Amino acid sequence: xxxxxxxxxxxxxxxxxxxxxxxxxxxxxxxxxxxxxxxxxxxxxxxxxxxxxxxxxxxxxxxxxxxxxxxxxxxxxxxxxxxxxxxxxxxxxxxxxxxxxxxxxxxxxxxxxxxxxxxxxxxxxxxxxxxxxxxxxxxxxxxxxxxxxxxxxxxxxxxxxxxxxxxxxxxxxxxxxxxxxxxxxxxxxxxxxxxxxxxxxxxxxxxxxxxxxxxxxxxxxxxxxxxxxxxxxxxxxxxxxxxxxxxxxxxxxxxxxxxxxxxxxxxxxxxxxxxxxxxxxxxxxxxxxxxxxxxxxxxxxxxxxxxxx
Amino acid sequence: xxxxxxxxxxxxxxxxxxxxxxxxxxxxxxxxxxxxxxxxxxxxxxxxxxxxxxxxxxxxxxxxxxxxxxxxxxxxxxxxxxxxxxxxxxxxxxxxxxxxxxxxxxxxxxxxxxxxxxxxxxxxxxxxxxxxxxxxxxxxxxxxxxxxxxxxxxxxxxxxxxxxxxxxxxxxxxxxxxxxxxxxxxxxxxxxxxxxxxxxxxxxxxxxxxxxxxxxxxxxxxxxxxxxxxxxxxxxxxxxxxxxxxxxxxxxxxxxxxxxxxxxxxxxxxxxxxxxxxxxxxxxxxxxxxxxxxxxxxxxxxxxxxxxx
Numbered sequence: 001x002x003x004x005x006x007x008x009x010x011x012x013x014x015x016x017x018x019x020x021x022x023x024x025x026x027x028x029x030x031x032x033x034x035x036x037x038x039x040x041x042x043x044x045x046x047x048x049x050x051x052x053x054x055x056x057x058x059x060x061x062x063x064x065x066x067x068x069x070x071x072x073x074x075x076x077x078x079x080x081x082x083x084x085x086x087x088x089x090x091x092x093x094x095x096x097x098x099x100x101x102x103x104x105x106x107x108x109x110x111x112x113x114x115x116x117x118x119x120x121x122x123x124x125x126x127x128x129x130x131x132x133x134x135x136x137x138x139x140x141x142x143x144x145x146x147x148x149x150x151x152x153x154x155x156x157x158x159x160x161x162x163x164x165x166x167x168x169x170x171x172x173x174x175x176x177x178x179x180x181x182x183x184x185x186x187x188x189x190x191x192x193x194x195x196x197x198x199x200x201x202x203x204x205x206x207x208x209x210x211x212x213x214x215x216x217x218x219x220x221x222x223x224x225x226x227x228x229x230x231x232x233x234x235x236x237x238x239x240x241x242x243x244x245x246x247x248x249x250x251x252x253x254x255x256x257x258x259x260x261x262x263x264x265x266x267x268x269x270x271x272x273x274x275x276x277x278x279x280x281x282x283x284x285x286x287x288x289x290x291x292x293x294x295x296x297x298x299x300x301x302x303x304x305x306x307x308x309x
Numbered sequence: 310x311x312x313x314x315x316x317x318x319x320x321x322x323x324x325x326x327x328x329x330x331x332x333x334x335x336x337x338x339x340x341x342x343x344x345x346x347x348x349x350x351x352x353x354x355x356x357x358x359x360x361x362x363x364x365x366x367x368x369x370x371x372x373x374x375x376x377x378x379x380x381x382x383x384x385x386x387x388x389x390x391x392x393x394x395x396x397x398x399x400x401x402x403x404x405x406x407x408x409x410x411x412x413x414x415x416x417x418x419x420x421x422x423x424x425x426x427x428x429x430x431x432x433x434x435x436x437x438x439x440x441x442x443x444x445x446x447x448x449x450x451x452x453x454x455x456x457x458x459x460x461x462x463x464x465x466x467x468x469x470x471x472x473x474x475x476x477x478x479x480x481x482x483x484x485x486x487x488x489x490x491x492x493x494x495x496x497x498x499x500x501x502x503x504x505x506x507x508x509x510x511x512x513x514x515x516x517x518x519x520x521x522x523x524x525x526x527x528x529x530x531x532x533x534x535x536x537x538x539x540x541x542x543x544x545x546x547x548x549x550x551x552x553x554x555x556x557x558x559x560x561x562x563x564x565x566x567x568x569x570x571x572x573x574x575x576x577x578x579x580x581x582x583x584x585x586x587x588x589x590x591x592x593x594x595x596x597x598x599x600x601x602x603x604x605x606x607x608x609x610x611x612x613x614x615x616x617x618x
Contacts, residue, residue: 025389025461027386027458028353031351042351044395044432044448044450045433046399052440080335126354126356144338
C-alpha cells in the first residue's frame with residue numbers, strides 16, 4: 001500500500017529547489033539557506049486532525065480534509081509571520097475504507113495546490129493503515145524573516161487590536177476552504193511595526209485572552225467594531241441567537257489577531273494593504289482580562305468563550 | 310485539558326540552547342546555526358504510531374509508547390547520519406481514557422530521557438482529545454554533518470554490507486525499549502567511508518531489497534554471517550520455526566544497515582568502534598535482487614519478506 005502511494009507521490013509532487021532528498025529515503029533533506037538574507041531561524045509547528053473531531057469523512061471530500069490540515073499548519077506559521085518552507089505529512093488511514101490509497105491521494109490532492117501557492121515543499125511523510133479512524137498529522141517548517149518571529153507576548157497597553165477578515169460562523173464552510181493568511185502576515189510584518197500576533201483558531205475572545213496572558217496585559221473590545229461574518233449572521237438568524245457571540249466564540253476563523261501602536265494600526269486600516277481587510281476591534285490595556293465596550297459606552301467584563309481542546 | 314498539559318510541560322521540559330520560542334506560542338522557533346561547522350542541511354522525518362497497530366496500550370506503559378515513538382523517529386535520523394536537533398509531538402488522546410492528561414504525561418515521560426540523551430529539544434506539539442484510539446505522531450529535525458547525508462542510493466557492487474547489533478525477535482521487547490543508533494551512525498559516518506545506509510525497520514531482507522533498488526544493485530547475503538538475536542532463537546525454538554527467518558523478516562530491529570568498500574568494512578569490524586557490534590553479512594552485487602549464499606556454498610534467490618505497511 002505504502003509503496004503504491006509513494007510511487008504516485010514521486011510522480012506527482014513538484015520538484016522544489018530546496019529539497020535535496022525527498023520521498024523514498026529514511027528522511028527528507030532540505031538545503032540550508034546560505035545567507036542571512038535567505039533565511040532566519042527555523043519555525044516549526046504540528047497539528048493533527050482526526051475524523052469525527054475536526055472533520056467528518058462521511059460529509060467532506062478527502063481533498064478538503066487535506067486542504068484544511070495543511071492550511072491549519074500554514075496558519076500557525078502565518079501567526080509567527082514566518083515564511084513556509086516545507087511540510088511533512090503523516091497519515092493513519094482506516095483499513096475499513098473501501099480504497100485507502102485513493103483516500104490518501106485525495107488528501108494529497110487537497111494539499112498540493114496550497115503547497116504550490118505558498119512555494120512549500122511536501123518533503124515526505126509516513127503512511128500507515130490501521131483499525132482506527134483517519135488521522136492526518138502535518139508538521140510545517142518555515143523561516144523567520146529579518147524582522148524575527150511575531151510573538152503573542154509582545155503586546156503593550158495602549159496597542160490597538162486588529163483582526164483580519166470577518167469572524168464567526170466558520171462551521172458553515174470557511175473552516176474547510178480557508179486560505180491561511182500567510183501572505184498577509186508576511187506583508188504586514190514587513191511593512192508595519194507589529195507588536196504581537198497570533199491566528200484565531202478557538203474564537204476571538206479565547207485567543208485574545210491567551211495573547212493577553214502571554215503579554216501580561218488586559219484588553220478592551222469594542223462591541224460595535226467586531227467584523228461579524230455573514231455566516232455568523234445567518235447562524236444567529238436561524239437559531240435566534242446572537243451574531244456577536246458567534247464572532248467571539250466560534251472556532252476555526254483562521255484569521256490574524258494583531259496588535260500595533262494605535263497610529264500604526266490606523267495607518268494599516270487606511271492603507272488597505274490586504275484584500276481581506278483589517279479592522280481595529282479594541283485596545284490592549286493595563287491589568288488583565290477582557291472588557292467589552294458596548295454600544296452605549298458602558299464597559300463590562302467579557303468572559304472568554306471558545307473552543308477548549 | 311491542553312492548558313493543564315502545557316503548564317506541566319513548561320515546568321518539565323528542559324531548556325535547550327537552540328530553542329528560542331518553545332511551548333505556548335503558535336509555533337516553535339529554533340535558532341539557526343551561525344556557521345557551516347555548526348550545521349548542515351536540515352533533515353526531517355515523521356512517524357505516527359497508533360494503539361492496536363504499533364503498540365497495545367492495554368499491555369504497555371505509556372512511557373514505553375512515548376519512548377518508542379521518539380526512538381523510531383531518531384532512528385530515521387540515524388539512518389541519514391544526521392544529528393538530531395528538535396522534535397515536535399502531536400497527540401490524539403482517547404476521550405474514553407480514565408485520565409487523558411496522565412496518559413499524555415506518561416508518553417512524555419518516556420520521551421524526555423531519550424531527548425536529553427541525544428541533546429534534542431522537545432520544541433512543541435499539539436494535543437487533542439478524540440473518540441478514536443491513541444495516536445502519537447512525532448516529527449524529528451536534524452542536521453547533516455560535514456560528510457552530508459547518508460543515503461540509500463550510494464551502494465556500489467562489491468561493497469560489503471554491514472549490520473549493527475543482532476536481528477530478529479524484536480517483538481519480545483526490543484521494539485519498545487531500543488536505543489536508536491544515532492551515536493553509532495554519526496561516529497561511523499565520520500570515521501569511515503560509508504557508501505549507503507538506512508535503518509532496518511521492516512526486516513533485513515525487505516529493507517536491503519529497498520537499498521538495492523535505490524542503489525541500482527543486487528546483493529548477496531551469507532547465511533552463516535547473519536547475527537541472529539537470542540530473542541529470534543527463542544521464538545524459533547518455541548514455534549519450531551527457523552531463527553534465520555526471524556532475522557530476515559521480523560520488523561522493528563531498528564539496527565543500521567550500511568555498505569562500504571570491503572577493506573573499509575573489514576577495518577570497521579576489526580576496530581570495534583561501537584559497542585553494539587558490526588557484522589559483515591554479505592556484498593552488494595551487479596544486477597538486482599537478493600541472493601542467499603548458504604552454508605554449503607550454494608547460491609539461491611532470496612525473496613524479500615518482512616513487514617509491508
